[in-house]
Amino acid sequence: MVLEILMKKENLTPNEIQVADFILSNIDEFSELSLNELANLTFVSPPTITRLCKKVGCKNYSSFKVKVMEEYTVRNKMLKSIDLNYPFSKMDEKEDIIQNIADISISAIESAKNNFNYTVIDQVIHEIIKTHCIDIYASGMSAKVAGLFVEKMNRIGYNTNLILGSSSKKYRANSSTQHQFAMIVSYSGLTRSITDCVELLSHSRTKTFLITGNRLSPLVSKVNYVYYMEMDEDISIGNKIDGFAGLIMLHFILDSIYALLFARDYDKHLSISKDVNDKQFTR
Numbered sequence: 001m002v003l004e005i006l007m008k009k010e011n012l013t014p015n016e017i018q019v020a021d022f023i024l025s026n027i028d029e030f031s032e033l034s035l036n037e038l039a040n041l042t043f044v045s046p047p048t049i050t051r052l053c054k055k056v057g058c059k060n061y062s063s064f065k066v067k068v069m070e071e072y073t074v075r076n077k078m079l080k081s082i083d084l085n086y087p088f089s090k091m092d093e094k095e096d097i098i099q100n101i102a103d104i105s106i107s108a109i110e111s112a113k114n115n116f117n118y119t120v121i122d123q124v125i126h127e128i129i130k131t132h133c134i135d136i137y138a139s140g141m142s143a144k145v146a147g148l149f150v151e152k153m154n155r156i157g158y159n160t161n162l163i164l165g166s167s168s169k170k171y172r173a174n175s176s177t178q179h180q181f182a183m184i185v186s187y188s189g190l191t192r193s194i195t196d197c198v199e200l201l202s203h204s205r206t207k208t209f210l211i212t213g214n215r216l217s218p219l220v221s222k223v224n225y226v227y228y229m230e231m232d233e234d235i236s237i238g239n240k241i242d243g244f245a246g247l248i249m250l251h252f253i254l255d256s257i258y259a260l261l262f263a264r265d266y267d268k269h270l271s272i273s274k275d276v277n278d279k280q281f282t283r
Helices: 002-008 013-024 035-042 048-055 060-077 094-114 118-130 142-153 167-174 192-202 218-221 241-264 266-278
Strands: 133-137 161-164 180-185 207-212 224-227
Touching: 002 013, 002 060, 002 218, 013 035, 013 048, 013 118, 013 266, 035 048, 048 060, 094 241, 118 180, 118 207, 118 224, 133 142, 133 167, 133 192, 142 161, 142 180, 142 241, 161 167, 192 207, 192 218, 207 218, 241 266
Parallel strands: 133 161, 133 180, 180 207, 207 224
Antiparallel strands: none
């Protein structure tokens, strides 16, 4: 099974793993991509993809793409109404659904706690304290989670912005200065709108912090600080269920940054938060 090989990543080179991760995370987009387009999006050479095709038993890229999509279609039919963003089906009892949600949530948080990188977070908090403005670049559901972080940060006096939209991201990144601190959230580390922003930020004097699940992302070498969202083996890797677990982990990481920052000057931050709530506003 080609999909199984891509998911397990056994005997694959780092570049081949990079291609496999992109395909698994962007299966619909992959179905429309040519060999050269896939190579450009994954930052590898066309021959690398051709070697991967042959390694998994396909003659060429065309047969590889057909095989991947056939297996993906069969897999979806077998799963029928199961939404791979959530670990339950319409046939599950209520108790089973609640238990499954609880299990994956607990596993995700435990994994995030066990792999928590205190060194990187301490460095990031130091940068946040001395910056004038924090810009967060995120897309999709990650942006929803980042939005909650933005609200909390502004509540205790930190000028924090969530930059949405591909054009807005590029304009903001292009005009960024040393007085700003950029936080980039991209689990795959391959999203085009994000990679473009990091490229622009790399030419500025802005300090940058990347949260990603991809150690092989080309963004890693272009930022100042990197935090890897590490998943333990008991959390399924290689399908869309990672979106569910990954968002829980991201929420935990951002909440941890907020809490540790708050604790650095607890009385001051508590006072700022209470001051706004206690003020009387005329209507």
